[in-house]
Amino acid sequence: MSRTETGELNFDALIGPHLEAGYRTALAFLRNPDEAHDAVQESAFKAWRKLHQLRKGSPARPWFLAIVANHCRSERRKRWWSVIRVPEVEAVDHEMQTENVDINRALATLPREDRLALFLYFYLDLPMEEVGAVLGVSSAAAKMRVYRAAKKLRPGLEMD
Amino acid sequence: MEKVRAEIRAAFEKEQAAHPPIMVLRRNVVEAVIDQPRRETNYQWLAVAAALLLGILVVMGLMSTRLVRPTIAPVTHKIPVGDLGPPPAGVPLVYIHDPNHPGWLIGIDWNGKARGTVKFDKSLTYLRMAPDGSLFGGDSQRQGKGGITEYYDRLGNPIASPSSTSALLIQPSQMWADDNRHLCGVSYSPTFAWTFVTQLPGEATRTVGVVSQEQGIGQTSVSLASCSFRNDQAILVRIAVASPTDMWVIRISDGKVIRHVTFPSLNLATIIASRDSAFFAENPSKSTEQQGPSMTATVRRVSDLSAVATLKPEQGVLAFSADDSLVLVTTSPWVDGVPTHFAVIDVKSGKVRWTYEGQEVLGSFLAQPDGNGFVIALKGSGQGQDPARDLLIVRGDGTETKIPDRYVPAW
Numbered sequence: 001m002s003r004t005e006t007g008e009l010n011f012d013a014l015i016g017p018h019l020e021a022g023y024r025t026a027l028a029f030l031r032n033p034d035e036a037h038d039a040v041q042e043s044a045f046k047a048w049r050k051l052h053q054l055r056k057g058s059p060a061r062p063w064f065l066a067i068v069a070n071h072c073r074s075e076r077r078k079r080w081w082s083v084i085r086v087p088e089v090e091a092v093d094h095e096m097q098t099e100n101v102d103i104n105r106a107l108a109t110l111p112r113e114d115r116l117a118l119f120l121y122f123y124l125d126l127p128m129e130e131v132g133a134v135l136g137v138s139s140a141a142a143k144m145r146v147y148r149a150a151k152k153l154r155p156g157l158e159m160d
Numbered sequence: 161m162e163k164v165r166a167e168i169r170a171a172f173e174k175e176q177a178a179h180p181p182i183m184v185l186r187r188n189v190v191e192a193v194i195d196q197p198r199r200e201t202n203y204q205w206l207a208v209a210a211a212l213l214l215g216i217l218v219v220m221g222l223m224s225t226r227l228v229r230p231t232i233a234p235v236t237h238k239i240p241v242g243d244l245g246p247p248p249a250g251v252p253l254v255y256i257h258d259p260n261h262p263g264w265l266i267g268i269d270w271n272g273k274a275r276g277t278v279k280f281d282k283s284l285t286y287l288r289m290a291p292d293g294s295l296f297g298g299d300s301q302r303q304g305k306g307g308i309t310e311y312y313d314r315l316g317n318p319i320a321s322p323s324s325t326s327a328l329l330i331q332p333s334q335m336w337a338d339d340n341r342h343l344c345g346v347s348y349s350p351t352f353a354w355t356f357v358t359q360l361p362g363e364a365t366r367t368v369g370v371v372s373q374e375q376g377i378g379q380t381s382v383s384l385a386s387c388s389f390r391n392d393q394a395i396l397v398r399i400a401v402a403s404p405t406d407m408w409v410i411r412i413s414d415g416k417v418i419r420h421v422t423f424p425s426l427n428l429a430t431i432i433a434s435r436d437s438a439f440f441a442e443n444p445s446k447s448t449e450q451q452g453p454s455m456t457a458t459v460r461r462v463s464d465l466s467a468v469a470t471l472k473p474e475q476g477v478l479a480f481s482a483d484d485s486l487v488l489v490t491t492s493p494w495v496d497g498v499p500t501h502f503a504v505i506d507v508k509s510g511k512v513r514w515t516y517e518g519q520e521v522l523g524s525f526l527a528q529p530d531g532n533g534f535v536i537a538l539k540g541s542g543q544g545q546d547p548a549r550d551l552l553i554v555r556g557d558g559t560e561t562k563i564p565d566r567y568v569p570a571w
Binding site for chain 1: 164165167168169171172173174175176179181182185186188189190192193194216248249250251269275390530
């Protein structure tokens with residue numbers, strides 16, 4: 001088996017299972033499926049080049065998702081015009097209950113970092129340690145960020 | 161907090177459902193990546209990164225006080241059933257049937273916590289999950305479509321099939337591949353050919369190759385022991401008069417037989433392979449019977465057939481962990497109606513990580529798709545036809561979680 005094939009197997013085994021989560025994270029952040037596909041591809045290139053930095057035995061998922069999140073932040077910073085773009089991922093069901101409509105709208109207006117924290121914790125169900133790793137903060141700080149973001153949606157919310 | 165969690169998840173679910181990832185995302189991305197040259201290590205950047213990491217560690221040390229996540233505790237409360245909202249993406253789940261809603265499956269994570277509900281039509285029978293819970297198959301009985309296997313995504317949405325008659329039936333002789341997406345099976349044709357086939361739900365079946373051609377219906381059969389798309393090889397075993405006689409290692413991409421092993425002695429009971437087709441275990445007949453010649457189960461490496469572990473005579477390998485570091489073994493013969501004792505053993509060191517010596521009989525089991533745990537379904541020795549099982553989640557470190565109550569597993 002060639003080195004390329006071995007590398008492909010290693011990369012696929014390590015990062016392959018997390019590519020879908022990477023795409024979904026990028027979609028939640030960028031809110032554009034084409035940009036999200038580009039972001040996960042670019043992030044995979046970065047992960048491939050930096051694979052040696054992943055310590056043996058360390059979880060690959062938060063490491064890769066952190067690369068995706070950083071790439072998405074970088075993309076937003078590059079595009080000054082993005083602030084006036086209309087979000088393309090918007091689907092409000094008219095039959096939806098009022099409470100859910102409110103939370104959909106509220107989510108759409110949250111700052112991206114807040115949305116990211118909520119997405120990682122509530123949608124991807126990452127443990128708080130991994131949320132912290134992706135956001136680049138401690139698990140305690142990540143918990144606080146998730147709580148504060150959720151409180152913006154539901155002001156009366158109490159932390160568990 | 162739980163209500164808010166369900167609301168937030170549902171809102172994200174709606175956003176995500178509008179733009180699912182392309183089906184071949186993983187293959188496309190990995191192939192594109194491999195074509196790129198890897199950059200040499202830049203030690204200046206490493207030094208900067210190390211300094212930043214040190215800074216982050218100092219800040220983390222200062223900030224982490226009371227809000228540290230507690231260690232996982234055993235589940236002591238009942239599993240909530242009913243509508244728990246859509247299951248989270250990217251989290252491997254084990255599905256059980258909701259006892260109160262026919263057709264609904266409850267996803268529990270590998271810590272024993274219920275994480276979501278997938279609702280299927282109650283007319284679907286033989287509902288089975290992919291090992292990570294990301295796909296489902298079920299036999300449709302609707303509108304005269306009796307016995308046709310239909311596939312569904314992780315949220316229970318049907319995956320259109322080009323031809324329903326070409327769908328693989330999910331039966332014991334077929335299995336999900338280690339990528340949790342493909343199905344692999346062996347078909348037997350009127351020309352007496354045992355043919356290895358694969359299928360991606362929603363696509364037509366693909367013939368990999370004819371494995372064996374013989375007429376011994378009822379006396380012989382060929383079945384899959386493993387099917388690894390990640391390692392591009394599958395292991396198929398020929399059984400004659402209830403004993404393995406041949407093993408083929410086949411490359412999935414081109415159907416080439418990489419290795420053919422024969423077992424002239426009829427003292428073997430089963431051949432069990434790891435999901436990645438890298439290892440296999442020869443289980444002696446004594447592992448499934450009260451009597452039999454004194455032989456030991458041997459775990460071998462597929463690449464060179466070298467022995468990597470030998471078990472005791474009454475022990476037999478049931479399954480390998482996904483990382484091949486552990487094996488789930490029976491420590492008493494697995495005989496119907498007799499309490500089954502089993503253990504989880506470290507392949508390299510032989511160290512016993514966990515044992516079960518209770519009064520129940522082994523029903524079925526599943527290896528954790530992205531870790532080194534197992535979930536085990538147990539039935540009472542006098543339980544009869546009741547399909548509900550006691551479920552034990554055993555983690556690689558030897559800790560276990562018993563799911564309260566009994567449920568019908570969907571694997």
